[in-house]
Amino acid sequence: xxxxxxxxxxxxxxxxxxxxxxxxxxxxxxxxxxxxxxxxxxxxxxxxxxxxxxxxxxxxxxxxxxxxxxxxxxxxxxxxxxxxxxxxxxxxxxxxxxxxxxxxxxxxxxxxxxxxxxxxxxxxxxxxxxxxxxxxxxxxxxxxxxxxxxxxxxxxxxxxxxxxxxxxxxxxxxxxxxxxxxxxxxxxxxxxxxxxxxxxxxxxxxxxxxxxxxxxxxxxxxxxxxxxxxxxxxxxxxxxxxxxxxxxxxxxxxxxxxxxxxxxxxxxxxxxxxxxxxxxxxxxxxxxxxxxxxxxxxxxxxxxxxxxxxxxxxxxxxxxxxxxxxxxxxxxxxxxxxxxxxxxxxxxxxxxxxxxxxxxxxxxxxxxxxxxxxxxxxxxxxxxxxxxxxxxxxxxxxxxxxxxxxxxxxxxxxxxxxxxxxxxxxxxxx
Amino acid sequence: xxxxxxxxxxxxxxxxxxxxxxxxxxxxxxxxxxxxxxxxxxxxxxxxxxxxxxxxxxxxxxxxxxxxxxxxxxxxxxxxxxxxxxxxxxxxxxxxxxxxxxxxxxxxxxxxxxxxxxxxxxxxxxxxxxxxxxxxxxxxxxxxxxxxxxxxxxxxxxxxxxxxxxxxxxxxxxxxxxxxxxxxxxxxxxxxxxxxxxxxxxxxxxxxxxxxxxxxxxxxxxxxxxxxxxxxxxxxxxxxxxxxxxxxxxxxxxxxxxxxxxxxxxxxxxxxxxxxxxxxxxxxxxxxxxxxxxxxxxxxxxxxxxxxxxxxxxxxxxxx
Numbered sequence: 178x179x180x181x182x183x184x185x186x187x188x189x190x191x192x193x194x195x196x197x198x199x200x201x202x203x204x205x206x207x208x209x210x211x212x213x214x215x216x217x218x219x220x221x222x223x224x225x226x227x228x229x230x231x232x233x234x235x236x237x238x239x240x241x242x243x244x245x246x247x248x249x250x251x252x253x254x255x256x257x258x259x260x261x262x263x264x265x266x267x268x269x270x271x272x273x274x275x276x277x278x279x280x281x282x283x284x285x286x287x288x289x290x291x292x293x294x295x296x297x298x299x300x301x302x303x304x305x306x307x308x309x310x311x312x313x314x315x316x317x318x319x320x321x322x323x324x325x326x327x328x329x330x331x332x333x334x335x336x337x338x339x340x341x342x343x344x345x346x347x348x349x350x351x352x353x354x355x356x357x358x359x360x361x362x363x364x365x366x367x368x369x370x371x372x373x374x375x376x377x378x379x380x381x382x383x384x385x386x387x388x389x390x391x392x393x394x395x396x397x398x399x400x401x402x403x404x405x406x407x408x409x410x411x412x413x414x415x416x417x418x419x420x421x422x423x424x425x426x427x428x429x430x431x432x433x434x435x436x437x438x439x440x441x442x443x444x445x446x447x448x449x450x451x452x453x454x455x456x457x458x459x460x461x462x463x464x465x466x467x468x469x470x471x472x473x474x475x476x477x478x479x480x481x482x483x484x485x486x487x488x489x490x491x492x493x494x495x496x497x498x499x500x501x502x503x504x505x506x507x508x509x510x511x512x513x514x515x516x517x518x519x520x521x522x523x524x525x526x527x528x529x530x531x532x533x534x535x536x537x538x539x540x541x542x543x544x545x546x547x548x549x550x551x552x553x554x555x556x557x558x559x560x561x562x563x564x565x566x567x568x569x570x571x572x573x574x575x576x577x578x579x580x581x582x583x584x585x586x587x588x589x590x591x592x593x594x595x596x597x598x599x600x601x602x603x604x605x606x607x
Numbered sequence: 608x609x610x611x612x613x614x615x616x617x618x619x620x621x622x623x624x625x626x627x628x629x630x631x632x633x634x635x636x637x638x639x640x641x642x643x644x645x646x647x648x649x650x651x652x653x654x655x656x657x658x659x660x661x662x663x664x665x666x667x668x669x670x671x672x673x674x675x676x677x678x679x680x681x682x683x684x685x686x687x688x689x690x691x692x693x694x695x696x697x698x699x700x701x702x703x704x705x706x707x708x709x710x711x712x713x714x715x716x717x718x719x720x721x722x723x724x725x726x727x728x729x730x731x732x733x734x735x736x737x738x739x740x741x742x743x744x745x746x747x748x749x750x751x752x753x754x755x756x757x758x759x760x761x762x763x764x765x766x767x768x769x770x771x772x773x774x775x776x777x778x779x780x781x782x783x784x785x786x787x788x789x790x791x792x793x794x795x796x797x798x799x800x801x802x803x804x805x806x807x808x809x810x811x812x813x814x815x816x817x818x819x820x821x822x823x824x825x826x827x828x829x830x831x832x833x834x835x836x837x838x839x840x841x842x843x844x845x846x847x848x849x850x851x852x853x854x855x856x857x858x859x860x861x862x863x864x865x866x867x868x869x870x871x872x873x874x875x876x877x878x879x880x881x882x883x884x885x886x887x888x889x890x891x892x893x894x895x896x897x898x899x900x901x902x903x904x905x906x907x908x909x910x911x912x913x914x915x916x917x918x919x920x921x922x923x924x925x926x927x
Contacts, residue, residue: 192925205835269924273655273762276921282655296760299682301689310682313675314763342689 182366182398183248183271187280190241190266190422240266241422244280248415250365253392253399255413255430257406257437262419264402265370268292271400272368286365286398289315293370295355300344304335304354307343311358325361332383333357360387367391370402388412406434406512438511444548445575448475452570465499465527465555465567468492470574473536479576483600487542487576491535493555495527502527502557502567504535511548511575516598523557542578545600550575664917668764675763679771680778698782702738706730713857722859722890723801728787728794732884733856735787739780740818740876741847746772747826748843751834751923758924765920766913769826773819780815791887803889810886814879821875821905827912831919835926855880860892872897875904 193204241263248254256264269275271282272290297314298307308329312322322329330336333354335346343351369388389412391397403409409416409430416433418426426436449471472479473488481487491504501523508516519539527533551574556566669676688694709730713719721729747769751758754768794800833840854876855863863871871877878897885893 269759270655274759275924277655277657279657281657283651284653284655285651287652290761293760297757299686301686302682306681306685310678313672313678314757314761316672316763319674319677 180250181247182250182252182285183400184283185244185246185280186283188241188244188267188270188277188282189239189279190263190270190275191237191278192240193237239422241270241277244422244424246417246424246427248398248400250285250398251392251396252415253388253401253413253430255409255416255433256400256402256419257404257409257416257433258419258425259441263422264419265292266422267419268368268370268400268402284366287316288366288368289359289362289364290368291359291370292368294352294359298343298351298355301342303342304330304339304346308354308358311355315359315362316364317362321363329357329361332360332387356384360384360391364397366398366400368400385412406437407510407514410434410512410514434512438548444511444577446478447574448472448479450573452573461566461568463568464497465493465495465502467553467555467568467570468494468532470551470553470570472574472576479574480579481542481576483544483546483578483580484541484602487539489537489539489551489574491537491553492532493527493535494532496529498527498529499557500526502555504537505554505556506537507552508544508549509552509572510598511550514598516544516549541602543599543602544578545596545598546578546580547598548575548577549598659921661914661918664913665764666766669766669770672764672767676767676771676774679768680775683771683775684778695782698779699786702731702734702783702786705734705738709734709857719858720862722861722888724888724890725794725800725802728791728802728888729859729884730857731787731790732887733880735780735783736814736818736880736883737851737854737856737876738783739776739815740822740879741851742779743773743776743819743822744826744829744847745843746776747823748829748833749840750826750830751919752830752840755924758920766916769823769830769916772826773823777815777819801890802887804887805885805889807882807886807893810882814883817902817905818876818879820909821901824905824908824910824912827916828908831912831915831923834919834923850874850876853877855884855891859884859890872900875901 244263244267256267258264266275268290269292270277272288272292274290274292295311297311299310302310308326309319309322313319317325330339333350333356335350335354338346338350343354346354385408388399388401392399392412399412401409401413413430416428416430417424418433418437426433428436449469451469452467469492471490473490502525503521503523504525505518505520507518510516525533525535550572552569552571553573554566554569556564556568558564688697691697693700706727710726714721714726714730750765750768750772758765791802795802795804829839829843851857853871853874855871860868860871860877860881878894878901881891882893882898885891
């Protein structure tokens with residue numbers, strides 16, 4: 178039994194709500210007095226499960242309560258759960274930033290945590306000085322950093338700027354350098370929190386790759402907190418699901434993601450969405466914009482057959498004249514992993530002040546059983562002339578693919594997520 | 608297309624999902640990581656617990672992170688004087704201007720005694736020593752609040768931060784001490800003055816260490832308590848200023864009426880300033896007893912400070 182890296186036993190963390198101020202001193206004295214008499218903390222007994230949506234009666238709340246789990250050496254553990262489920266609190270305790278209220282964590286090996294990259298970066302210091310400072314904060318000695326310095330700079334790709342103060346860096350360069358330092362840490366246990374939400378796509382890929390390398394080739398244990406189901410599925414071997422400060426479920430990474438999607442996903446069964454209020458993560462000038470997007474023949478809960486077409490009506494409006502533009506859409510699985518993308522030719526035109534309807538039918542879609550969502554964009558140009566996206570809206574319509582002819586379907590209900598999202602129909606055999 | 612069937616199928620899928628959930632629940636119930644596993648053969652390198660022993664100070668950790676201490680010292684220097692034209696010359700400007708002010712206000716206007724010593728050397732000696740103490744104290748007393756962001760993100764022995772402040776102030780002191788030596792040598796060479804240095808000058812490193820540890824201890828106590836009760840930060844800002852007047856910086860101890868001397872000597876900094884001045888300038892009072900009092904006082908404060916600091920560092924992110 179020597180292969181356990183972390184064992185969490187009855188872990189609990191209590192927070193006091195509201196402001197610290199009046200009353201703090203009296204509670205402190207009360208606590209101190211009962212400890213002197215050898216009694217239990219009078220405030221540890223009260224407190225409620227941490228459901229932030231409900232109004233509670235107690236000013237104390239348990240952000241974590243009775244959490245038990247183990248992580249084996251070399252395992253990559255994904256930690257998922259909604260906002261406020263206790264994921265970050267758990268990581269904070271693991272990385273010793275704050276102490277637990279009850280229980281204990283037994284650890285075998287050195288822990289390094291990346292709750293945020295670039296901790297301690299000083300804007301006035303150069304990239305080189307910051308690499309040394311940040312490395313030391315994360316627990317490396319000067320000798321270790323000396324040895325890895327070239328690799329770190331190489332990985333970050335900011336060699337040219339290494340002797341420039343980091344306040345002159347673009348935010349992308351800053352993050353690259355910061356992650357590079359962290360990527361070359363050599364702890365036995367690495368704790369990572371959502372750092373992958375930064376940097377451009379190419380760099381994100383590099384980071385994911387590095388994490389995989391580290392766990393697979395070097396046998397490190399990794400704890401990974403993420404909201405991206407695709408990333409958890411991709412990187413992790415096992416997972417735990419947190420809910421209101423308690424451990425809801427533990428299992429393999431695939432199980433945990435399926436469980437999460439089945440119970441917590443934000444599948445929205447609306448068959449028509451008005452775009453105006455929709456959040457846009459990317460900048461777009463919206464001179465041509467989406468007004469609404471809807472399924473033409475909606476069914477209950479947006480179920481579509483594995484065979485047949487998905488027909489969609491797009492309503493666009495414009496404040497410019499444009500003779501040739503295109504529309505595009507992409508399909509993602511509900512766990513965010515991408516399935517495919519379509520770009521039309523630039524065959525549409527629109528006048529200033531006009532609204533335009535575009536019918537779109539995805540015939541013979543070949544999508545496998547499962548839940549998906551659609552994202553749309555409208556724009557002009559190509560790689561040579563330069564691409565302009567007028568509007569991009571993500572996660573608009575959600576739909577589910579199901580079998581409509583149960584008796585004649587051989588793989589009914591057996592479609593395995595590992596087989597992918599496409600169920601090829603157009604295969605010629607001789 | 609037969610939508611009724613689709614809906615029917617989707618209903619079976621919902622059921623299937625329920626089954627999946629049930630399986631998951633069972634898995635959870637059947638394979639909870641129990642604590643009854645064979646624990647004896649496993650060696651833990653670390654156990655994270657709500658409370659540790661009061662005297663578990665983890666000083667070894669601080670030593671392991673000594674590179675970080677030096678890195679912080681370097682950062683303090685580089686960042687303070689980046690984008691200034693005069694750079695480290697500013698180290699000289701501050702004590703010189705303070706001494707000038709003291710000469711005008713206390714020497715010329717108030718006509719306080721300097722024990723017959725040249726006013727420049729007298730005040731500069733006091734200012735050099737006092738500056739080190741007060742600046743270290745002020746900087747260490749805000750350690751938790753000023754570094755809340757970085758402390759909240761990553762663990763390293765929190766003691767490295769105040770220790771690095773003490774060290775970087777030693778460097779600053781040495782530069783200002785050099786200035787004092789230059790002025791002191793000038794008066795010594797010129798002759799005709801009352802300066803009589805003696806062998807007690809060899810005690811300077813000891814004085815420096817005692818002062819550093821005293822300000823470290825006090826700073827740790829204040830920084831720990833201010834995480835929860837900000838009131839103390841208010842107290843300290845003017846408290847340090849007032850304390851200077853309770854220390855023989857701008858006046859010699861000899862000018863204090865005998866019945867109040869104990870009050871001044873209760874201040875552990877008094878003996879240090881007096882010793883320093885006596886060693887280099889040959890006037891003032893020096894007694895081993897007074898110095899011993901300062902050393903003992905420092906040891907107690909340092910001990911208490913380290914314990915409080917270690918206790919607070921575990922939970923301060925929740926209360927800061």
